[in-house]
Amino acid sequence: MQHHAKRAILGVIPARLDSTRLPGKVLRTIRGRPMLHHVFAYASQCGLLDDLVVATDSKEVYEYCVCNQMKVRMTSSCHASGTDRIHEVMQTLPADIYVNIQGDEPMIRPAHLEALLQPFLKDAAVQVGTLKTSITADEAHNPNCVKVVTDTTGKALYFSRCAIPYNRDHVPETRYFKHLGIYAYTRSALDRFHQLPPSRLEQAEKLEQLRFLENGIPIYVTETPYDTIGVDTEEDLARVERYFQDLESTGDSFPAACREFVIPADPG
Template structure:
């Protein structure tokens, strides 16, 4: 089984333009992600899928591989699908370009799903949720079945619509989703060729398209999320933590 890691990286981020090239302790953000992903023991290769020549140069300057993709692609999944056309692989791991602290071990936990269960469509990550995250619409919740497969994702505090956490005595009804995915190449094609689903548009969560299409999504439980960079403030916070040796 050939498992390919792909890092989608576009220059025109709405909240943080040029984010892949910003410096974190003297290295571009995309370099951090690339170096972390390359520590995987299960990936056959790692490529960066981008629409920008500046990102391409930054990756190639440190020995990375790049596939150029169109700027108008709507999502990271679409960018990955475009990048792997003609490439030999069975499974693709979507490694977010704004996760500079991603580890090879984390990537391998996603990849291992498809070695253990070759018929799985997708895999993703989640961790225990806090009270603050449960109430925040910016934190995506996932409810699981007994096989740790996703039943539903939502920005709302599911499944606590009737009985509260206090009444139930636990927050174990859901986990906080981490937006890192692995897909079978076959399912990624099906996903990207399908139109957005109604529930996907309603929640603004593309993973709901996968559930709408009948996908089995394995959810890997981890202790906590790595520190991602969505805004300049996130970058400054991470820079401070790294300088303190944390």
């Protein structure tokens, strides 16, 4: 991983084990390797990251990382979100930009992170960045798929679980974009987020990024052609397994091979 433009960029993978819908999900296997290992291996291929660390509140995840030479930090179990967990990491690991790489996004590609960081490389004033990908009108009506609309300069106007924009007259050119929950923030934006109380829109939509918008902090949204499946359920896990199986069968160059992995010995 190389340094870039004198601004230190740290990738952080928040990895909680106590997921309610899919218990222990970050250590569930996909193509024989734990999901977290896939995320770490693919993110580490991004040359813009100066370093990469897993942030967890789980002894099991911590031990897995140590066994597999993956840099890891133990964090509090009290955090309401991955953003708060990254804020804790920020106290001991200094950087200029922090990249929030979800531990349940095994389809992450280096290309996602490169696109995400472009606005920061072009403009020192950018504080927060995220990604979007084009979807169909049918997909836009799924409340589990978060949509985003942006202004002409690429700044987010709003994120919603509703289909936005509402296409009243069925204009055929109307496009819908899914928000991919991968973020980059400057140190000061992360600090500000942590100090602000949860906002009203954030609580209504259950979308933490609205806290930035409600408090006048712009979010730059870059388009990517690569969709991902965030793993929340057994069905998601099965879909991701099929995705990797299809990649292998077509000989796609992504993803590069993961290193062999080690399962920590049971202390009992």
